[in-house]
Amino acid sequence: MKATDKSCCTEAYEAFGLKLSQNQLVVALAGNPNTGKSTVFNALTGLKQHTGNWPGKTVLRAEGTFVHRNKKILLVDLPGTYSLLATSADEQVARDFLVLGRPHAVIVVADATCLERNLNLVLQVMEITAKVVVCVNLMDEAARRSIKVDIEVLSRELGVPCIPTVARDGKGLTELKDAVLDVATGVTATSPRQVSYEPHVEQAAARIESRIRPYLPGWVNHRWLALRLLEGDMSIIKAIIDHLGNGSEQLLLQEGSAVWAR
């Protein structure tokens, strides 16, 4: 399954109020609350930051730029969330940007001291896009609590690069930037572990997937969308319709509702 390997276009970002200069790569920064996500953001961008709101939402957004190996990168800080299933405005903003903003790469900041609870979000992000780098932060805090994180095994199990960092002390940031750039430019090919659900869920999702495919552009992750429809989440359909506005909305809405009509 190919998620978002299509080239990203500038219009996608304008809808989110972002101005992109030429040859700039867009990288989203996601993570649970209190994982040091803002510290990572500040450490990467320094003083080159802009703050504002997400269009039409009272959710704070920070964006900043940095240059690495002669590539300009725009880093977009997403709200800290435990999930992307859009029960709050924060989650909706994060989800919409990952699905519709089509960033070239996504950094998910995870707390090394309680890694397992952070992996929920990691898996959810990997369901949307393959271009993920996991930043395992607070490694010093974990060491202090005698927690050892086997980064190599974690990377292998997840199928995406995992980079240990202590963002507060600037440790591991060069490696993080290297990994992000390699994933964003396609130098590193990732193979994110996909969650497989029970057979009846998979079958239902596959059926929905084949029905919604004709109405959607190729870069939308059809499987992910089918799973959301199966959950009865119509908010993502509405977000996609607002974003695309290409006349196929009515049909898409019908298909979405049809799932639940039976």
Added chain:
Amino acid sequence: MTDTIVPLSQLPNGASGTVKYLTAQGQVRRHLLDLGLVAGSKIESIRRSPAGNPTAFNIRGAIIALRNEDADQVFVTLDKTMEEKNESHR
């Protein structure tokens, strides 16, 4: 002896338990699961707000406050305290 199962909202202050099942449905269920309240999760009641609602819990390494309405829909077994463990050894 079978462990008694109580709603999370009735977990005494400072006590810990293990999540058995959730009765919540739909979005609330999804949200509780995302917070780490899955079967088998250890959970500890940290402190109660003055009015008794919400209550702060340690869920898999993060302190999260839950309203009683939501905590009512999570069922846990009470973990034995040290004294109780010693008691059962005798």
